[in-house]
Amino acid sequence: MNPINFLVAAGLVHSVLFFFNVMFRSCSHIPYLLFLENTGLEVKTFSIKWFTGALNRPLVKWGTSRSKFWMLWFNLGVVVTIVLLPVASFILIKMIVVMFLSGPKGDKVEVTWELEPMIPGVNVPFADIQYYAITLGLCSIVHEAGHALAAAREDVQLYGVGMLLVYIVPMAFVSLNSEQLSQRPMQNQLRILCAGIWHNIVLAVIAAVGVFISPWLWAPMFSVNAGVVVTSIQSYSPLVGATGLNHYDVIHRINDCPVRNSNDWHDCILQAVKQSTPGYCVSQSLVQEHDESIPVWTMANGEVNCCRRESEADGKLCFEVIEESQVPLQLQEHSCLPTRLIIERSRGRCRSGHQCSETETHCMKPTLDNVTKIVQIKREMGKDVLFFGYPAEIYRTVEISEWVPKYPIFSSDLPESVTLLCKYITVISAGLAMMNVVPCFFFDGQHIVSTLTQNLLRPRIRHKSLRQAIALTVTSIGSLVIVINVINAFVQRQR
Incomplete structure (x- = not known):
């Protein structure tokens, strides 16, 4: 849709x-x-909320079964989260320092890490909004499931679980007995508080592994790095037509640039945009046989033409002889020739006459403007597709996949969708874990820092209110760091 x-x-x-x-x-x-x-x-x-206690019994049953496993599992989560807390905080603080060091004039300073909120239509393709919504829902469910299972393991009362749908963004939540939670020992509290972050980290790792091994998982049905397959062509695309591209065409080369995957597809089109149109080494007899030129005339855009309008409609272009020496008498300077025939029967590309080493061959270059290019698209089945125009139109109007089906019954949509979803899960789940662990109001980091402060500083600071003030100060600084980074990310996006 x-x-x-x-x-x-x-x-x-x-x-x-x-x-x-x-x-x-x-x-x-x-x-x-x-x-x-x-x-x-x-x-x-524009929001729907659902809350139920029907899942309390299964969650308590799962959390209390295999008690030793869950204890080791959530203890590992505590260790990973506590280690991640200063790391994430340091990264965010470093980004602020780099931002100020860059200066008001916008002097560039190399940045290793950069906070960039993922917003559909801004830095997330709007067409991927369904993946974005599914990923947020899944990450939220896994996060809250961690809190619920850990609470059941630590015998903290679970009131219920629920889902909140804000327009199209789903979010899960868990309601616990906060008084019971605060009365548990520090280690027990941390198992519950760190469980959500820990589960997000595990989910991100699983999704990343899924992306990495996907070529092997889909190997019986699809080939990867063996070209790209056309999955969709816009109806207004200049490549639509009897001699154009078709759905499921497998493309291996654009001009002389090999295409193995989607990155090559982008790079080869960019190369076609930047490079000037080459010439073709053509035999003298071929030119003399098919020449239909008329007296040369200059078009309104400055392009030199030597073809009739009906000849152009038949796919003919005006070619110019490129020679360092005086133009041979056997050929005139401009010739109107059938483009496909010249390209298919050429003996290589050339930029100058000396590159055509064979006897009685000449470098013939189309007389096109700087924007219009000839792009030769080589496909697995059928004749090469010749595109006349601005090469960026190919990228804008043709959608491809690097999952090439080995059999006609398979579609590239399934592995493409699964892999893309795994990529979103990896990025968003890891990002949520990093943001949640930072001490910030309404985040898990706030409660983790509060618990650590209350318990670790108790032998040295006897007054509870003073310990609360320290936790509040740390949380306020963390919140300010996140707010500054988010504002800076939006400002940088507007530049």
């Missing part, structure tokens, strides 16, 4: 639900309120 249509449909669904919610609350409020209470639903403007 088109992303715009998806957002519009989501807005209509929210509007309809909100309308019926208001109507039922006014007309048949008692049965409707009972329905909401029994199902745990709550409908608000």
Whole structure:
């Protein structure tokens, strides 16, 4: 589904639900309120909340079974989280220092790490909004499941779990008995508080491994680094037509640039944009046989032409002889020749006449402007596709996949979607873990720092209020660091 249509449909669904919610609350409020209470639903403007205690028993059962495993699991999570806390804080502080060192004039300082919030339509392709929403929901569920299982393991009362859908962004949450949590020993509290961050780290590692081993997993059905396959062509693309590209064409080369994967596809098109149109080493007899030139005339854009309009419609272009010495008498300076025939029967590309070493061959270059290029696209089946125009149009109007099916029954959409989803999970889950561990208000880092401060400083600082003040100061500094980095990321994006 088109992303715009998806957002519009989501807005209509929210509007309809909100309308019926208001109507039922006014007309048949008692049965409707009972329905909401029994199902745990709550409908608000562009948001739907669901809360239930039905999952408490299974969560408690899972958390208390295999107690030794869960203890080792969550203890490892505590160690990893405590190690990550100063690392993440140092990275964010370093980014602020680098930002100030860059100076008001925007002098560039090399940055190893950079905070960049992922926003659809800004730095996340809007077409990938469904992957973005699914990833946020999955990361949130895994995060909260960690807190719930750890709380069950530490015998902290679990009130329930729920989901909150804000427009199209799903988020999970867990309700615990905070008084019981605060009364547990420090190690037990940390197992619960660090469990969400730990689960996000594990999820990011699993997704990253999935991306890494995906070529081997899909090897029986798909080839990787063996070209790219065309998955979609826009209807307005200049490559649409009988002699153009087709769906499922496998492309191996653009001009002389080999195409093995999507990175090569981008680089080869960029190379075609930057380089000037080459000439072709053509035999003298071929030129004399197919020449249909007329007296040379100059077009409005400054391009030299020697072809009739009907000849151009048949795929002919005006070619110029490129020679260092005087032009041979056997050939005139400009010739109107069939482009495909010249390219297919050429004996190599050339930039000057001396590059055509064979006898009676000449370097013939199309007389095109600086923007218009001839791009030769070599595909696995069928004739080469010749594109006349600005090469960037190829990149804008043709979608490709580097997953080349070995058999016609398979589509590249499945491995492409799964791999892309794994990439989003890796980046977003790791990012959420890094942000959550920093001591910041409303983040897990706030409660982790508070617990550590209250317990580790108790032998030296007897007053609880003073320990709370220290934790509050650290959390305020962490919050300020995050806010500055986020603002700086948006400012840099606007430049």
